[in-house]
Amino acid sequence: MTTAVKDNDTSLMERVNHLTRQARLAAAVFSQYSQEDVDRIVKAMTAAAIENVEKLARAACDETRMGLFEDKMLKNFVASEFHYHQIKDKKTVGIIREFPEDNMVEIAEPVGVILALSPVTNPTSTVIFKSLAAAKTRNSIIFSPHLMAADASNLAARVVYEAAIEAGAPKGFIGWVEKSSRLRRETELMMVHPEVDLIFATGGTQMVKAACSSGKPVLGVGSGNTPVYVHKSTNVRQAAMDIIISKTFDNGTECPSEQTLVVDREIADSLIQQFKDYGCHDCSDEEVVKVAETIIDARTGGMNYRMVGQPANFIAEKAGITVAPETKILLCQMKGDLRQHKLAVEKLMPVLSYVVVDSVEDGLNRALDVNYAGGTGHTAGIFSEDEDVIEQFGTFINAGRIIVNSPTSIGGLGGIYNNLNTTLSFGCGTGGGNITTDNVGIKNLLNYKRVPRRKHFTLSFQTTKNIYINPGSIDHLRTIKTKRAFVVTSRSAARRGHLSMVLERLPQDCRVDVFSEVGAEPEWSTIEQALQVMSQSQPDTVIALGGGSVLDAAKVMRLFHDYPDLKLKEIAFNFLDFRHRMAEFPKGVKTQLVAIPTTSGTGSEVTPFAVLKDTKSQRKLSLIDETLLPTVAIIDANLTKSLPRDITSDTAFDALTHALEALVSTVASDYTDGLAFESMRLIFEALPEVLKNPTNVVWRHKLHNASCLAGMAIGNASVGVNHALAHSLGGHFDVPHGRANGVFLISTLQYNASIPHKFMVQSCYPLWVADEKYARAAQFLGLDEDGNLAGKGKGEKPNASNIKQLNLALRRAIYDLSIQCGQPMSIAELGISQENFAAAMPDLVRGAFEDMAVRTNPAVPLFEDLKDLFINAYAPRQRP
Amino acid sequence: MTEKKKKESGAAVKEQMSFRLPGPLVKGLDDVDKLMASISGDLQLDFSDCTFISVEGLEWLEEMLLRAQSKGVSVSFSNVTPSVYKVFKVAHIDSVMGACGLPISGPVC
Ligand SMILES: [Fe+2]
Numbered sequence: 007m008t009t010a011v012k013d014n015d016t017s018l019m020e021r022v023n024h025l026t027r028q029a030r031l032a033a034a035v036f037s038q039y040s041q042e043d044v045d046r047i048v049k050a051m052t053a054a055a056i057e058n059v060e061k062l063a064r065a066a067c068d069e070t071r072m073g074l075f076e077d078k079m080l081k082n083f084v085a086s087e088f089h090y091h092q093i094k095d096k097k098t099v100g101i102i103r104e105f106p107e108d109n110m111v112e113i114a115e116p117v118g119v120i121l122a123l124s125p126v127t128n129p130t131s132t133v134i135f136k137s138l139a140a141a142k143t144r145n146s147i148i149f150s151p152h153l154m155a156a157d158a159s160n161l162a163a164r165v166v167y168e169a170a171i172e173a174g175a176p177k178g179f180i181g182w183v184e185k186s187s188r189l190r191r192e193t194e195l196m197m198v199h200p201e202v203d204l205i206f207a208t209g210g211t212q213m214v215k216a217a218c219s220s221g222k223p224v225l226g227v228g229s230g231n232t233p234v235y236v237h238k239s240t241n242v243r244q245a246a247m248d249i250i251i252s253k254t255f256d257n258g259t260e261c262p263s264e265q266t267l268v269v270d271r272e273i274a275d276s277l278i279q280q281f282k283d284y285g286c287h288d289c290s291d292e293e294v295v296k297v298a299e300t301i302i303d304a305r306t307g308g309m310n311y312r313m314v315g316q317p318a319n320f321i322a323e324k325a326g327i328t329v330a331p332e333t334k335i336l337l338c339q340m341k342g343d344l345r346q347h348k349l350a351v352e353k354l355m356p357v358l359s360y361v362v363v364d365s366v367e368d369g370l371n372r373a374l375d376v377n378y379a380g381g382t383g384h385t386a387g388i389f390s391e392d393e394d395v396i397e398q399f400g401t402f403i404n405a406g407r408i409i410v411n412s413p414t415s416i417g418g419l420g421g422i423y424n425n426l427n428t429t430l431s432f433g434c435g436t437g438g439g440n441i442t443t444d445n446v447g448i449k450n451l452l453n454y455k456r457v458p459r460r461k462h463f464t465l466s467f468q469t470t471k472n473i474y475i476n477p478g479s480i481d482h483l484r485t486i487k488t489k490r491a492f493v494v495t496s497r498s499a500a501r502r503g504h505l506s507m508v509l510e511r512l513p514q515d516c517r518v519d520v521f522s523e524v525g526a527e528p529e530w531s532t533i534e535q536a537l538q539v540m541s542q543s544q545p546d547t548v549i550a551l552g553g554g555s556v557l558d559a560a561k562v563m564r565l566f567h568d569y570p571d572l573k574l575k576e577i578a579f580n581f582l583d584f585r586h587r588m589a590e591f592p593k594g595v596k597t598q599l600v601a602i603p604t605t606s607g608t609g610s611e612v613t614p615f616a617v618l619k620d621t622k623s624q625r626k627l628s629l630i631d632e633t634l635l636p637t638v639a640i641i642d643a644n645l646t647k648s649l650p651r652d653i654t655s656d657t658a659f660d661a662l663t664h665a666l667e668a669l670v671s672t673v674a675s676d677y678t679d680g681l682a683f684e685s686m687r688l689i690f691e692a693l694p695e696v697l698k699n700p701t702n703v704v705w706r707h708k709l710h711n712a713s714c715l716a717g718m719a720i721g722n723a724s725v726g727v728n729h730a731l732a733h734s735l736g737g738h739f740d741v742p743h744g745r746a747n748g749v750f751l752i753s754t755l756q757y758n759a760s761i762p763h764k765f766m767v768q769s770c771y772p773l774w775v776a777d778e779k780y781a782r783a784a785q786f787l788g789l790d791e792d793g794n795l796a797g798k799g800k801g802e803k804p805n806a807s808n809i810k811q812l813n814l815a816l817r818r819a820i821y822d823l824s825i826q827c828g829q830p831m832s833i834a835e836l837g838i839s840q841e842n843f844a845a846a847m848p849d850l851v852r853g854a855f856e857d858m859a860v861r862t863n864p865a866v867p868l869f870e871d872l873k874d875l876f877i878n879a880y881a882p883r884q885r886p
Numbered sequence: 887m888t889e890k891k892k893k894e895s896g897a898a899v900k901e902q903m904s905f906r907l908p909g910p911l912v913k914g915l916d917d918v919d920k921l922m923a924s925i926s927g928d929l930q931l932d933f934s935d936c937t938f939i940s941v942e943g944l945e946w947l948e949e950m951l952l953r954a955q956s957k958g959v960s961v962s963f964s965n966v967t968p969s970v971y972k973v974f975k976v977a978h979i980d981s982v983m984g985a986c987g988l989p990i991s992g993p994v995c
Pocket of ligand 1: 051
């Protein structure tokens with residue numbers, strides 16, 4: 007809304023500036039008040055209001071000639087006594103709420119200067135109510151009263167203000183616009199004044215609309231048109247009395263009061279008779295027409311404002327109908343289509359329309375007709391003993407307050423008939439063009455400053471429960487309890503004699519099925535094949551015998567065998583954070599899984615991971631869950647003795663990568679660090695010896711253990727960017743996983759040890775320590791400056807001055823180990839041509855970027871970073 | 887409470903007075919008003935001990951700053967406590983913010 011200031015507005019503008027200036031200074035000063043100060047002030051204001059309830063009610067009636075003095079008094083009590091009772095112990099200063107479970111507090115901040123409109127129907131109670139609410143929340147408030155009630159409203163403001171000042175409130179925190187012919191204009195100027203922070207608009211539709219177009223935040227209210235469904239299950243006598251109490255309250259001026267009753271036919275006659283017995287008049291069809299002509303403004307279709315708040319006899323007289331003296335309510339049955347009936351609108355007077363319905367469905371639909379005819383979001387009521395009907399009514403009707411078995415007008419005010427917050431401002435939500443459906447009060451007059459503390463996830467450590475670790479431990483199979491075993495393996499396991507080693511050791515009476523169709527990369531179609539066999543044999547034990555792919559496949563087979571209805575799609579969602587992942591895995595597994603690795607690399611026997619290829623989409627799916635952890639792992643180095651040299655080295659470099667990446671992972675812990683350190687040490691020591699003496703079971707044993715330890719480390723700390731690069735390269739050029747890892751190691755160690763371009767977003771990783779961790783690895787390995795294994799204990803302790811040197815030493819040691827093992831350290835050595843590599847670059851980078859492995863890397867690898875890492879890994883390397 | 891200093895600014899020697907507010911500022915301070923009547927140099931108000939300010943205090947500050955301006959006296963506030971500084975921030979009084987060192991023109995926050 008743009009409001010141009012005209013010349014004759016100058017003095018008006020001065021008044022506006024003065025009022026808002028006073029309010030602004032008071033709001034500023036209020037910011038220093040404590041809860042005790044505020045509570046003392048509110049108490050004094052309440053006491054003053056209670057002392058003056060009668061005087062103020064009289065002033066309101068005299069000035070407006072609307073409503074009923076006695077009820078105005080009650081409203082003043084509601085606004086003071088009831089309101090005070092509700093807010094007196096509420097915290098509104100400093101920390102007002104604590105959320106220990108969320109590690110967060112809320113601190114109150116006043117909204118500042120409030121411009122409050124007060125209506126003609128509740129001129130004094132609204133002012134009392136809003137003044138107390140403003141004081142309690144340390145806000146300043148300027149009242150713009152309704153012209154026809156300005157003196158009464160301002161008297162109320164003065165009464166509570168003087169008491170507040172006496173109790174120490176800041177000067178000018180309550181202000182009011184004096185009654186004058188320019189009151190409306192003054193209000194408009196105030197609405198757009200820069201010193202006004204919030205408009206609290208309770209009043210006529212026009213003023214609320216003007217407030218809403220001011221550009222300021224507005225707490226508005228909508229108009230009402232309360233439907234009340236009187237279901238056949240209700241107690242008719244109670245319903246009639248409650249409705250009379252409500253509809254006659256202050257001669258019907260309360261906007262939540264009943265407007266149209268929707269009455270079940272079964273009880274219609276008795277209900278109307280009860281109304282009549284209690285002094286209401288049921289109009290004949292002709293009288294209904296006369297009443298409608300009198301109380302409805304033919305031009306607007308809305309109520310005739312001259313009839314608002316007038317007694318029933320006055321209205322009857324104006325309508326030219328004869329009723330008994332002291333008639334309480336004029337009841338008007340609406341026949342025909344309710345939606346076209348003149349009386350189906352808001353009537354703030356003791357005229358109550360009603361319709362008769364033949365079923366609950368009909369009743370709900372007619373109530374909806376009224377609910378959506380000008381009062382959406384405001385108030386509705388129901389009288390019923392049938393909980394199901396009450397719930398249906400609550401579900402379909404759009405009203406901020408749905409009052410059950412009690413008067414809607416006094417019920418809506420809150421506090422007397424129910425535990426709604428006491429209010430004189432009824433939020434109607436979006437149905438009524440408002441921001442809230444609340445019974446508006448102190449809660450809405452504060453800014454809430456949330457102070458969340460950093461989240462610290464509980465880190466835990468899980469791994470396979472029973473791990474048998476010495477050469478010959480395959481004998482453990484002799485003692486396992488199984489009647490039906492399902493052995494998952496690859497064709498090479500049979501060739502290398504491993505399968506017979508397993509079968510010989512299984513109990514005599516155990517029925518065994520063997521599935522040896524798992525290839526280098528497990529596919530979903532292979533899993534499905536196996537599941538078919540399993541559904542026939544119903545194994546109690548799955549034995550996985552082979553490398554990482556066999557173990558991964560067996561994990562998935564066991565899970566789907568236990569939960570045949572599980573959908574792969576629903577457990578394979580990509581995720582940013584494991585703790586927030588969408589995938590929902592079942593809780594627990596029934597079939598035991600015995601994992602027997604025949605390579606020393608993946609550590610799959612102790613990880614909760616499985617990677618498989620979706621046959622349809624050809625996409626790699628990563629599954630992560632505790633239910634994938636094997637029950638038993640048998641780490642028997644005898645099974646690795648026949649492993650060829652290249653696979654031995656490739657898989658060992660995979661394990662080495664696991665140790666290095668788990669070490670610097672953002673979710674690494676002391677538990678995983680220890681495993682990573684020892685795993686690295688064993689690899690440095692054992693791998694060269696194994697390559698020299700492939701059948702020496704002692705060194706094989708050390709290497710096998712190293713792989714398992716590193717598996718436990720990544721099972722809990724996960725991997726990082728090196729794996730993302732390796733997965734992408736390996737997928738594109740069909741490079742064995744460990745070998746692909748090896749070509750990036752020296753680059754990623756350098757990358758992760760440099761200050762990241764972008765630090766990883768991870769609440770439980772408050773310190774970037776990747777370079778220190780690598781340095782500690784160098785220390786643990788006992789490296790000298792040049793990267794030579796100087797022997798345990800000789801490693802230098804990392805400090806600010808030697809971190810870079812220790813990092814360099816680690817890279818040199820890895821370079822030397824690679825040379826010693828003949829392990830490729832560059833992509834060029836894998837036989838990938840420069841042309842093919844360059845052509846694949848966009849896919850390679852995207853593949854690595856999308857890989858979940860990067861989520862726990864200490865630095866966020868940007869697209870450019872990944873590209874550089876690929877490029878730097880191409881050419882054969884020099885010693886760092 | 888009052889302290890005199892000679893401050894050299896270019897060729898002219900200006901007198902700088904400093905005054906420490908004795909406590910909460912709930913009304914105008916006669917001592918400062920008197921000082922303002924006689925001062926020819928600059929005035930620094932030290933808010934170290936002022937932990938509360940009332941509406942009357944704010945109004946007096948604004949009015950005193952107006953008087954100072956008409957006399958050509960530059961007033962600055964020092965050691966304003968956060969609770970009083972927050973009052974100044976919410977109060978939106980340009981001259982008060984100016985005395986806190988905020989440039990009168992240019993972007994403000
Ligand atoms: Fe790996």
